[in-house]
Amino acid sequence: MFYREAGDFKTSYQDDNQTFPIKFDRYRYYFVLFVAFAIIPFMINDYWVNAVFLPFLIYTIAAIGLNILTGYCGQVSLGTGGFMAVGAYAVYKLMTLFPEVNVLIHIVLAGVVTAGVGVLFGLPSLRIKGFYLAVATLAAQFFLVWMFNRVPWFYNYSASGQISAPERTFLGEVITGPETEAWAAYLVCLVFVTLSAILARNLTRGSLGRKWMAIRDMDIAAEIIGVNPLGAKLSAFAISSFFVGVSGALFFAVYLGAVEVGEVFGINKSFLVLFMIIIGGLGSIFGSFAGAAFLVLLPVFLKNVLVGGLGWPTDLAAHLEFMIVGGLIIVFLIAEPHGLAQLWRVTKEKLRLWPFPH
């Protein structure tokens, strides 16, 4: 009885076309934003930020990026780890080459650099489709990781091959480096997530998003009705890589602080983000949030229950985690191929009728 469109009359085209036409949805969205921006920063501490919130926010941006490429445009990509590495190294080089410029601008520029690299590795998608493209993106993944390991210019000729984020401030508050306060790191990531989600939602609602979905559903038919496959696929790669690059830059600069590219941005990262969008729901912005939350919280939950609660050794917990993640992927693919986002949509549909049965 709360979730109704009845009585809510739209009097302008702008109102009619808005993202959340139902009043309840709109107020819920404002409420979530209010809690996220105005309440959580005051209640947060280091553990929650580092274990839960920062990985959740950063992986959400990466999941939004991969969802645009794989969920909306249908181009399977296993190169997410490599592109996150590009974002991280780009922001590192920019921070060290131009230390006076604000680090937030550097993060956006790192996204632009990654978009360029993404377009380059997306060029084969015009000839190669499906699995073959997935394997071709593996070429991007392995090559990029190798390149960042071997070419010393990228890590400023340091002896260890690691890169570490120098301290930077914004409006007088430290946001990168080891002295960062928990709430400052959280707010930076939250702002990026909000802007990314708004940008992605509006892109996918517009004509570009419709072109992507046409390519996904049947690319030859799309070409026949006038969708330019070159433009649509390359723009999907570019925009997706922009988001993934921004997430990689934040991952390095704000969250980890120091990175060794082989272990942090390896193939496991690519699979992790892919699992997030599968579980969350392909082709859904909310699904990116849901999948990222699920796969960030699951290991934390398992560790607290199994190791903290039952006293099992950590390697058992790690093996069980693998089994549960793999099992859940299969369960989701069988029972609900459209992921948590579909479950959410079905819930909303049921709520619109509640308390009536039909």
Add this chain to the structure above:
Amino acid sequence: MPDQLIYAMEVFLNGLMAGVLYALVALGFVLIYKASGIFNYAQGVMALFSAMTLVGLMEGQVPFSHLINAILGTQVHHFGWHLPAVLGILLTMAVMVALAWLVQVVIFRHLVNQEPIILFMATIGLAYFMEGFGDLMWGSEIKKLDVGLPQGINLWIDETTFNIFDYGFFIDNLDIVATIIAALLVGVLVAFSQYTKQGRAMRAVADDHQAALSVGVSLSFIWVMVWSVAGFVALVAGVMWGTKSGVQFSLSLIALKALPVLMLGGFTSIPGAIVGGLIIGVGEKLFEFAIGPIIGGATENWFAYVLALVFLVFRPQGLFGDKIIERV
């Protein structure tokens, strides 16, 4: 003969051997893809799991010992027996058949008629699940596998090449054995699919599921059979690689190496897997030998993929694959 050329010949021969090992893994992929249209990312993990099961059975390990010890507080690790290799292989084969049946019943029967990408992602989930399950069952430390295969440098080749070229080639006995076994395996598989009734049924299912059903072929039986054969191929590959470098997690990464082999050879062709494997093996080793030192080394990580990628741009179906025909 100039020294570099002699070294290049040795690298070439070693590349051929490495290529054969890649082809062994790629064979399993081709079999499953031909029969059911599923690209089985879990093939590498199946190789790891079969090798771990073989070692566990031969050594008499208690399955799930770590878990049992954590829950019950006991300290059991081994049953105390040691099986001979042949018996171990037969028992492992039975385990792989059971696994094939389970995978078919639990997963793929529910996913009939889904898009290929959903099936691919289901196999990725299966790979993760099996990896955790295998580690839980047999433990994740590195195990030594010894089924009696000869190892070490082949002395006959060493002496002969020393007499001819003044430089003894290092060719491992294990690689030679792997080549012979792979050749036998391919011969057996080709004969099976061409000359037996079940092989014909398998080819019928690969061609058109519904037509095969209408002629009376039992789809689920064929799929279980195909996965079992793929499991056998995985076991052979697991034994080869496990004897070479120990049974450990990195064995599952050979699946990743088989992917460029498949792209080159075509996903649906058994000779393509062999030829693709040889090309990738030789290409990788020669590239590392010739150009690796200039650009920093360790190019084996990515060269296979880039080679396959470049090749695909010009011939998207691979060397021997079916031509991709798209209809609207």
